[in-house]
Amino acid sequence: MSNPLTWLGDWHENKPRVRQALKATIAACLAYLIADFLELPQAFWAAVVAILVTQVNIGASLGLALDWFVGSLVGGVVGVVVAVLVGDSFALRVTGFAATVLVLGYFAAARPQMRIACVNAAIIILSTPLFGTPWESAGVRMLEVVIGTTVALVTMLAIFPARAGPALAAHIERTLPLYFQLTSDLLSMAIEGHFDRQAVAAAGARIREAIDTNAALSAQAQTEVAGFLADSPNPEALLTALRRLWHTELIMARAVSEPLPDSVRPLLREGLEELRDAVMELRVEVSEEPRHDATPDTAAVEAAIAKLNSAVAAIRDSDALRQMPMNDALRLMTLDFGLEQLRQNLKDVANRANELNKLAGSRIPWRRQLRRLLRA
Numbered sequence: 001m002s003n004p005l006t007w008l009g010d011w012h013e014n015k016p017r018v019r020q021a022l023k024a025t026i027a028a029c030l031a032y033l034i035a036d037f038l039e040l041p042q043a044f045w046a047a048v049v050a051i052l053v054t055q056v057n058i059g060a061s062l063g064l065a066l067d068w069f070v071g072s073l074v075g076g077v078v079g080v081v082v083a084v085l086v087g088d089s090f091a092l093r094v095t096g097f098a099a100t101v102l103v104l105g106y107f108a109a110a111r112p113q114m115r116i117a118c119v120n121a122a123i124i125i126l127s128t129p130l131f132g133t134p135w136e137s138a139g140v141r142m143l144e145v146v147i148g149t150t151v152a153l154v155t156m157l158a159i160f161p162a163r164a165g166p167a168l169a170a171h172i173e174r175t176l177p178l179y180f181q182l183t184s185d186l187l188s189m190a191i192e193g194h195f196d197r198q199a200v201a202a203a204g205a206r207i208r209e210a211i212d213t214n215a216a217l218s219a220q221a222q223t224e225v226a227g228f229l230a231d232s233p234n235p236e237a238l239l240t241a242l243r244r245l246w247h248t249e250l251i252m253a254r255a256v257s258e259p260l261p262d263s264v265r266p267l268l269r270e271g272l273e274e275l276r277d278a279v280m281e282l283r284v285e286v287s288e289e290p291r292h293d294a295t296p297d298t299a300a301v302e303a304a305i306a307k308l309n310s311a312v313a314a315i316r317d318s319d320a321l322r323q324m325p326m327n328d329a330l331r332l333m334t335l336d337f338g339l340e341q342l343r344q345n346l347k348d349v350a351n352r353a354n355e356l357n358k359l360a361g362s363r364i365p366w367r368r369q370l371r372r373l374l375r376a
Helices: 004-037 044-053 058-086 090-108 113-126 134-158 164-192 197-226 236-255 265-288 299-317 326-351 355-360 365-375
Strands: none
Touching: 004 044, 004 134, 044 058, 044 134, 058 090, 058 113, 058 134, 058 164, 058 197, 090 113, 113 134, 164 197, 164 236, 164 265, 164 326, 164 355, 197 236, 236 326, 236 355, 265 299, 265 326, 299 326
């Protein structure tokens, strides 16, 4: 007999996928029924558009809906012009079709919505007279796109509405430990004098993926705000702080890629160990308990880095630095610079940790106002 707790856990994990599937199914069916009711010759095209526009959150759907509308409009105009110019000649039609795909395909390399323009223009140029004149075919295509995108957006707003702001907050909370863990690992490598290149590369790949996802979700959240569909605050300052922390970790990785000199490592050990412990304590405050009003305390981090700065300054003022090989001296100075950047970056991230509350609590403005009116 299966454990009901395991089943509930699986259901909680799969619930967003089930909701997404339900929304896509409802949007596709409604779009097809509306297009069929209007007796459009290719009603299935509205259903296809609705499926493609129904995304994981409102911002993604709105952005894709705009792409479909603009791309279909451009493709419709270009397709009509080419279809009228080539007339009924098969050779001219193929030539015009090839030239249209070539031109629109060139622009599609930089602007993805032009791919939709290519498809729409191809349908109009190659369509049979059964679907009417090129102008009528273009009008039908645009109507199908409008039906599909509108139904998809209404479905996204009405059924299990998911916004990009809370999704971004949840993703940041899940991936924040990656940054702190990498910093802790780099400090351990500096203490032990052993650089694990494979582990650092794997952690870096996960962080880069997290940064890319943050950027995509941020753009979707701002699309929702621009469309008055959410009140998410601008997360760019928080994302910039995370990117700067990642860049600082790259600097530290270069500094500890080879063991620090034996004459230096014992002098820095105590400070590095205190900093490593302080970073992991800050990780708990920032990433595991982000939903509080108080700003996480970075005093322990700053104290440990101040101790390390003093130790490096003492080494610099002594003969030890001059006796080092140039490469070792440069790496020590790089580590000192990286530690100062780390102090600033961790403080910045800690000061902006509470912004996750605002992102996670973003709502659709007009829905909140409607609730107030109903209560009144």
